Amino acid sequence: MQLYQRQCTNYAADAVPLPDSESDRLILEVPGWQIELQGGVKQLVKQFSFPDYVQTMSFALSVGELAEAEDHHPEILMKWGKVRVTWWTHAVNGLHINDFICAAKTDQLAGQ
């Protein structure tokens, strides 16, 4: 099953971030996404571009609706023609399979 077809899963209270070997493998399945360190926390980041503000807002809103549907909420930075989406999992202080699933679903929303 492709990542975008999966649902976010619950995680145990003692869940830990994905090992590097696993995130290094999964990143290959979500083209254009980068793993960035913010304050020592690994995050999945991608910027999307749009030709006008209405399409910019519409995409940001659709990512917000995905977030509610999956009960997993990214950081969304929106400016004219650009939306930067950042997924990570607070509870593990880094990356979880859910972040890769949501990155793949975000690409689907963008038609990528």
Added chain:
Amino acid sequence: MQLYQRQCTNYAADAVPLPDSESDRLILEVPGWQIELQGGVKQLVKQFSFPDYVQTMSFALSVGELAEAEDHHPEILMKWGKVRVTWWTHAVNGLHINDFICAAKTDQLAGQ
């Protein structure tokens, strides 16, 4: 007339940022907004908090609609329960009266 009642104005091609004396006066009219320097450019910044994600998204969307109506587009950073709005004017590389007008309108949208 209050700031929030005004419309954004067109500016000349050679427009310059507001002088400090003027931005120091106007900031008093938009409580909770801060003037921050980003890469040497003055920007107006405020963070708004919400008790759930639906209200968070709804507010971010309403700021986006304001942006389209005024043809002046801020940076909007949205995460669960928080929306940070940043207004500045690219064309003057700093703050214009339009930024204070839009900050006051943003407060109106937030019921502040």
